[in-house]
Amino acid sequence: MGIDRIITIKALFITALLAASAAVFYTKAYALAVVVGGLVAVANFRLGAQVLKRIVVPGVKPADGKGAGILSFFVRYAILAAELYVIIRLGIEPVAFLVGLSVVVVAVFASVPALNRGEA
Numbered sequence: 001m002g003i004d005r006i007i008t009i010k011a012l013f014i015t016a017l018l019a020a021s022a023a024v025f026y027t028k029a030y031a032l033a034v035v036v037g038g039l040v041a042v043a044n045f046r047l048g049a050q051v052l053k054r055i056v057v058p059g060v061k062p063a064d065g066k067g068a069g070i071l072s073f074f075v076r077y078a079i080l081a082a083e084l085y086v087i088i089r090l091g092i093e094p095v096a097f098l099v100g101l102s103v104v105v106v107a108v109f110a111s112v113p114a115l116n117r118g119e120a
Helices: 003-025 028-055 062-090 094-101 103-116
Strands: none
Touching (some): 003 028, 028 062, 094 103
16 A cells, blocks of 8 residues: 555544544534545645656656646645635634644654555
8 A cells, every 4th residue: 555545544534533523522513624624635635646646757757747747736726725715605614624634744744654664
């Protein structure tokens, strides 16, 4: 299993754990915001990982994938901006949403021991 899949699975697990905690200790609106933030973060991470794999392929000059990488970068952030606009308009709890957005960072740090052991 690749490191990107390990990070994705851990991020989804952390999102579920945080959402359950938010539902118990705060409100369902906070839990929903954590879930939405986590899903946005995981989707952005997965798209970024796919683009990176396409650009940094052994045997292919980096310049060949440069245009696609730049275009993908702008498209991803345009989609993220549209998502954020919709989320703000819906009144999602901003702090809980930011907590959800941070799950990929936590999952990356949680994956460091597996990388050090050579499992990924």
